[in-house]
Amino acid sequence: MPLQKICVYCGSSDDVPAAYFQAAKAIGAALASRGCTLIYGGGSTGLMGAVADATLQHGGQAIGVIPEHFYTPKLRHESLTQLEVVPDMHTRKARMAELADAFIALPGGYGTLEEFFEILTWAQIGLHTKPIGLFNFQGYYDGLLAFIRHARQEGFIFAEHEALFVHAAAAEPLLDALQAYQHPGGTERWLREDA
Numbered sequence: 001m002p003l004q005k006i007c008v009y010c011g012s013s014d015d016v017p018a019a020y021f022q023a024a025k026a027i028g029a030a031l032a033s034r035g036c037t038l039i040y041g042g043g044s045t046g047l048m049g050a051v052a053d054a055t056l057q058h059g060g061q062a063i064g065v066i067p068e069h070f071y072t073p074k075l076r077h078e079s080l081t082q083l084e085v086v087p088d089m090h091t092r093k094a095r096m097a098e099l100a101d102a103f104i105a106l107p108g109g110y111g112t113l114e115e116f117f118e119i120l121t122w123a124q125i126g127l128h129t130k131p132i133g134l135f136n137f138q139g140y141y142d143g144l145l146a147f148i149r150h151a152r153q154e155g156f157i158f159a160e161h162e163a164l165f166v167h168a169a170a171a172e173p174l175l176d177a178l179q180a181y182q183h184p185g186g187t188e189r190w191l192r193e194d195a
Contacts, residue, residue: 007102008105009103009115012041014045028051038055043070063080069088
């Protein structure tokens, strides 16, 4: 079944190299060209603003979910297809997860990593089976991928859980990988028969 709504996690800082903005715009354009709706955090700054702007400029739809404390003229995006204002960050993440058919983490900082690992953990324990992608633009996430392999080698991650997400260095291959994604299973490791 085609993916219709894709949640994008990404940085909100404007103080990053221009290439990252181009990467965010490439994702937005690719989503629009495939008829996918962008689900994201509702901001106008950084890669958040870039991916939303590109989606809209290429004829796509963009739905933002923003917590009340970020709902300011400086931070909120004013031109979205739809903007939902929610009480807090926890509600924001839950609502984005509810709306989305798949998830992509673009380059970002603490917040992006936290969102990526939360949705990945939810897949690991069987709360969802939706595709998850990591946009490893210019090798941004090479260190993270190496760490995940190390955690697997040390026994903290099971082999099948390395396959809970896909990654690619360009927009179109990443979206293709998300479309082809098959959940690897393994959630039974967290369920006890005597529970």
